[in-house]
Amino acid sequence: MDKLRIALIAGGRSGEREVSLRSGDAVYEALDRKKYDVSRYDPRDDLIGLIHDREKIDLAFVLLHGRFGEDGCIQGFLQLLDIPFVGSGVLASAMAIHKKMSKDLYRLAGLRVAEDAMLTRGEVFSAGGIVASLGNTLVVKPVSEGSSLGMSICRSPEELSKGIEEAFHHDNEIMIERFVQGREFTCCVLGNTVLETLPIVEIIPNPEHPFFDYTAKYTPGASKEICPASISEDERKDMEFCAKEAHRVLRCSVWSRTDMILQDDKIYILETNTVPGMTATSLVPLAARAAGMSMSDLLDRLIEISLEGQEKT
Ligand SMILES: Nc1ncnc2c1ncn2[C@@H]1O[C@H](COP(=O)(O)OP(=O)(O)O)[C@@H](O)[C@H]1O
Numbered sequence: 001m002d003k004l005r006i007a008l009i010a011g012g013r014s015g016e017r018e019v020s021l022r023s024g025d026a027v028y029e030a031l032d033r034k035k036y037d038v039s040r041y042d043p044r045d046d047l048i049g050l051i052h053d054r055e056k057i058d059l060a061f062v063l064l065h066g067r068f069g070e071d072g073c074i075q076g077f078l079q080l081l082d083i084p085f086v087g088s089g090v091l092a093s094a095m096a097i098h099k100k101m102s103k104d105l106y107r108l109a110g111l112r113v114a115e116d117a118m119l120t121r122g123e124v125f126s127a128g129g130i131v132a133s134l135g136n137t138l139v140v141k142p143v144s145e146g147s148s149l150g151m152s153i154c155r156s157p158e159e160l161s162k163g164i165e166e167a168f169h170h171d172n173e174i175m176i177e178r179f180v181q182g183r184e185f186t187c188c189v190l191g192n193t194v195l196e197t198l199p200i201v202e203i204i205p206n207p208e209h210p211f212f213d214y215t216a217k218y219t220p221g222a223s224k225e226i227c228p229a230s231i232s233e234d235e236r237k238d239m240e241f242c243a244k245e246a247h248r249v250l251r252c253s254v255w256s257r258t259d260m261i262l263q264d265d266k267i268y269i270l271e272t273n274t275v276p277g278m279t280a281t282s283l284v285p286l287a288a289r290a291a292g293m294s295m296s297d298l299l300d301r302l303i304e305i306s307l308e309g310q311e312k313t
C-alpha cells in the first residue's frame with residue numbers, strides 16, 4: 001500500500017513559534033514511517049513550498065499555535081490549495097482563538113464562564129471602575145494569544161493598569177476576567193460528529209508560578225500534571241460534557257482541548273485550543289498515554305479522524 005504523504009506544518013510567526021517547532025519535532029519523530037512519508041514546512045519561510053508541492057500532499061498536519069496558524073489563516077490557505085488537513089476549519093479556528101467570541105458561544109450553550117470586561121487599544125478606561133465591578137483579583141489577557149503570553153494576574157487598580165499595558169503589547173483587544181479560584185483541568189476531545197474524550201488532566205501549578213504561565217507550561221517539572229485527574233465520577237462526566245459542548249458549539253473538527261477551572265462544584269470554561277501543544281511535556285500526549293495510546297497511536301487516530309471527516313466549517 002502506498003504511504004500517506006503528510007506535510008507537517010510547524011513554526012510560523014506567532015508568539016508561540018518556538019512551542020510550535022517543538023510540537024513539530026515531537027510529531028515528526030513519532031509519525032510511523034511504515035505508514036507515512038513526512039515532509040516539513042515552516043510557513044514563516046516556506047509558504048511557496050506548500051503551493052509548489054500541493055499535488056504531492058495527501059494530508060497536512062497543522063501544528064502551528066497562535067496567530068496565522070491556529071486562527072484560520074493557514075486553514076484557509078490549505079483549503080484554497082485543496083489540501084486536506086488535521087484539525088478545525090477556518091470558522092471554528094477563528095472563533096476558538098478569540099477568547100471573547102468563544103466565551104459568548106459557550107454562554108449560549110449554557111456553559112459557565114468568568115465575568116469579564118473588554119478593552120480595545122486607545123479606549124479610555126478606569127482601572128478602579130473595573131476593579132469595582134469585577135472584583136479585586138483579575139486576570140488580564142490578550143484576546144487572541146495563547147501560551148499565557150502577555151497575561152497577568154492583578155490585585156489592585158495599579159497592577160491592573162500595568163497588566164493592561166503589558167497585554168496591549170500583544171494584542172489590540174484585551175480581556176479582563178474575574179479570577180476564578182479553584183482547581184484547573186483540561187480535557188481533550190477527539191472526533192467530528194461522534195465525539196470521544198481522553199482522560200482529564202489536572203494541572204497543579206508550582207507555587208513559584210502564580211498560574212499556568214509560559215514557563216510552567218513548557219519547563220518539565222515547573223508544574224505538576226496528573227492524569228487521570230483525581231475527581232469524582234460526576235465531576236468527570238461534567239467536565240467531559242463541557243469539553244464536548246465547547247468542541248460542538250465552536251464547530252471544531254478532529255481534535256480540541258478545553259481548559260477549565262472547577263470552583264466548588266461549578267465548572268468555568270477558560271478556552272478551547274484547536275491546535276493543542278504536542279511537545280514532550282504537553283497535555284494531550286500525556287492524556288493519550290493515560291488512555292493507553294502512545295504518541296504514534298494518537299497521531300494515527302488523529303489522521304484517521306481527519307480523513308473520515310473532510311467537511312469543515
Ligand atoms: N479567569 C481566570 N481565573 C483563574 N485563572 C485563570 C483565569 N484565566 C486564566 N487563568 C490561568 O491562566 C492560564 C492561561 O489562561 P488561558 O485562558 O487558558 O489562556 P492561554 O492558555 O491561551 O494563554 C490558565 O491555564 C489558568 O492557569
Ligand SMILES: [Mg+2]
Pocket residue numbers: 147259270271
Ligand atoms: Mg490555556
